[in-house]
Amino acid sequence: MSFYLPLVLFCVSSTVTPGPNNLMLLISSIKFGIRRTFFHYLGICLGFPFMVFVIGLGLESIFASYPKLHLVIKVIGAVYMIWLALKIISSSSYSDEKNSKPLNFKQAALFQWVNPKAWVMAIGVISTYTVISNNISLFFQVVVISIIYMIVSFFCTGFWLFGGNLVKRILSDEKHLKVFNLVLGLLLILSIVIMIFE
Template sequence: MVENYLAVMLFTFTTMITPGPNNIMMMSSGLNYGVRKSLQHYLGICAGLPAMVAVIGLSFDLIFLEFPFLHDVIKVIGVSYLLYLSYRMATLSISSLQEIHKKPFTFMQAAAFQWVNPKAWTIGTGAIAAYTTDDGALMQVFYITLAFLLAAFPCLAAWLFFGANLKRALKNKFHQKLFNISMALLLALSVLPVITELVSNYLL
């Protein structure tokens, strides 16, 4: 049993520390808004992702096994929204950087974003499918949710502080613009595997 919980912790940590929409946006927020103004965004992800995992775990058998097409519907919505965010990030004018300086994600926006984040759905459903059994499923979902909660704080903090520290090296607004374009491209690339999967399932 202990070994299984260690495996869950390893899974959650490795999936949450690697680049993905949350981490890329967290780093970008740290650069553009600073740590203090990004705290609501940070805490919204830390609370929203484990909450989503808990809901997935408690409803996995009831909803997603009965209506598997919902996974693809959520993926399409999530990919579309992330591509829109990429576009907004890349086309942000240099002069508007100061304009939007006071408008990072709120706690509720960051928490709600998890429901259209393809990576969040992938790792959430993956963890529930891989680490739960019919025996004591409720407690297993609790421990998986706890693992995501414990992993979220240090992993996201690392990306947030990294982005904030980059501000010292990117004092020039033009350099910040190049950074935002780079982050937009990474954000778009992060959903490429999901797009490829959807295309292969429905168009090929």
């Protein structure tokens, strides 16, 4: 396997940057607080490394054989996230709505499979940081990459979870909140567009 330092740097840079997971986690943390958003956070931190593991064990080759399947998943994910972005933009308050609740562990873990950024990250890391070698099995390499992503996720995604608390104090004014919602919604749409065309 390639050097560990470049792998860790790739994992950190791809996990800490804004994307659907981090933006949704930030919004959930602002709206529901850290405690109620914790299982959403766990779903990302464990669900994404599991996705990397599964892709590393052969799902990537299935998509190479059936590229339309990958396209279908991308389109479903993009439509869902654009809908989320429009909800964020149109939201005028983060106060609890009657039927509103944060994503649970299962929902957050399953969300990885329709998240275009997650696909790009997972396929990118497996393609770049694994080698076919007699000295080290592909399975072992995939396990190591998945574990590194899991550890990195707890720290980098945690930054966005706890960041919601800080942002909430700043956004007590309704006008600032509307601007913030607009910026976050547009960032989410931008992240989707970038990932689709990568």
